[in-house]
Amino acid sequence: MxxxxxxxxxxxxxxxxxxxxxxxxxxxxxxxxxxxxxxxxxxxxxxxxxxxxxxxxxxxxxxxxxxxxxxxxxxxxxxxxxxxxxxxxxxxxxxxxxxxxxxxxxxxxxxxxxxxxxxxxxxxxEKTLPFAKAFTSDLFYKVFNAFSPVQISDxxxxxxxxxxxxxxxxxxxxxxxxxxxxxxxxxxxxxxxxxxxxxxxxNSSYTFRKKLVMAADAITSFSSRPLTGIFYLGLLSSGTATLVILYLVLQKLFWGRVFVGWTSLMAALFLIGGVIIFSIGVVGIYIAKIFSEVKGRxxxxxxxxxxxxxxxxxxxxxxxxxxxxxxx
Structure with missing residues (x-):
């Protein structure tokens, strides 16, 4: 039957x-x-x-x-x-x-x-959630849909x-x-x-840590846009740095001005370093997923x-x- x-x-x-x-x-x-x-x-x-x-x-x-x-x-x-x-x-x-x-x-x-x-x-x-849970839920779906070609409803x-x-x-x-x-x-x-x-x-078995892990897994499982975003971020940073360097050179050649300042230098280094580390982290997530998938467990x-x-x-x-x- x-x-x-x-x-x-x-x-x-x-x-x-x-x-x-x-x-x-x-x-x-x-x-x-x-x-x-x-x-x-x-x-x-x-x-x-x-x-x-x-x-x-x-x-x-x-x-x-x-x-x-x-x-x-x-x-x-x-x-x-x-x-x-x-x-x-x-x-x-x-x-x-x-x-x-x-x-x-x-x-x-x-x-x-x-x-x-x-x-x-x-x-x-309509959704009836406590404010904190509603905020994190809405944020997750907005971020996921912004990065993923597969659009899901909250x-x-x-x-x-x-x-x-x-x-x-x-x-x-x-x-x-x-x-x-x-x-x-x-x-x-x-x-x-x-x-x-x-x-x-x-009551929920999903802790805040589990939700963060799930968000990262969900986005990287269905979209390669973060990798594309890193490329454009690097392009923007390189372009901005090139323009700043050109500006400083012109200031030196034509007006004799030399800009000094330890604070601005360190701020720029921390910004660039943070972008690099963040980018490597995103690439690392994708590599980890490839490693996990090819094992075929x-x-x-x-x-x-x-x-x-x-x-x-x-x-x-x-x-x-x-x-x-x-x-x-």
Whole structure:
């Protein structure tokens, strides 16, 4: 029998949400089809999220738990869950209940309304974030869109319902550094957006340091413009320096003026030195990404797959860039 729906979500410090999420998503899925599965991907959660999900496995054969060998990050964990999803439609959502599990039914009906739609995405009508978080979020999206040819919206949420063809297209993205919002947009297909809501509970596993790392990874993964910017910055600096030198020479030759000043000299040296170091740093990020990609390491490793009362053997990878999985 063909599986009609797969619900994919990740677990990280999620123990207080698991049971409520399960009840709500099952109640909504049962209204749509009797053929569905729920795929929990445990991203090495330090709490008892895995144990709670395994208890659900024991009572409901429709629940599958993918236990990753270590923490790989939400984006890689979601891609891993999609690889193990067998449904003709795949619904991706966060487990923390900030996004309503009942969106599944709304997205399903929106997809049925137009057979050409490949993915239905939830989009916020307005964002309600604390000032500091809203400022950093807006800044990130503005900077990313300024540098990247792939334009993403700061109002799109994680929740989305995908056809199998779109999900399979996403799985062809084999880069080690994944930034899913841009991958979702870059894949193309016919994407339909409908209004959704999101309630922020104030808890987030993304620290300020993690956000900075993600911002650097996202921009350098989807754009070479920083490298082009370095070229123009160097060109501007060289041109400015040439004009200043020409001006000083003319002052000396025709008017006999000699400009002296330790402060201005040191300021110029610090400015040029800072530009050079910054430029080398940006180039270094790109070199590091090349180094990471050419090694071809797997984007995630699966320790075990739980379904029912047994541990299933992981599905073998069919090429070197797919998940290399093993059973613990």
């Amino acid at each position: 063909m599986l009609m729906l797969s619900v994919v979500t990740t677990l990280y410090r999620s123990s207080r949400y698991v049971d409520a999420f399960y009840r709500r998503i099952v109640a909504d899925a049962e209204k749509l089809t009797s053929s569905f599965e729920i795929v929990f991907v445990n991203d090495a959660s330090p709490d008892d999220s895995l144990e709670m999900a395994r208890r659900l496995c024991a009572t409901d054969p429709r629940v599958k738990v993918i236990d990753l060998a270590r923490n790989f990050g939400q984006h890689r964990a979601l891609m891993c869950g999609m690889r193990h999803a067998g449904g003709e439609r795949v619904f991706v959502i966060d487990v923390d209940l900030e996004e309503e599990p009942e969106n599944l039914g709304r997205f399903w009906r929106a997809m049925d309304e137009d057979c050409e739609t490949d993915v239905v995405v939830g989009q916020l009508e 109002r799109d949420i994680v929740s989305r319902l995908m056809k199998r063809s779109y999900a399979d297209a996403l799985l062809q993205y084999g880069e080690t550094e994944l930034f899913l919002p841009a991958v979702w947009k870059d894949a193309g297909f016919v994407q339909k957006r409908i209004v959704a809501t999101k309630v922020y509970d104030g 797997p984007t995630s490793l699966v320790r075990a797959i739980y379904q029912g009362n047994c541990v299933r053997a992981p599905r073998a990878a069919d090429d070197s860039r797919r998940e290399h999985e093993w059973q613990g």
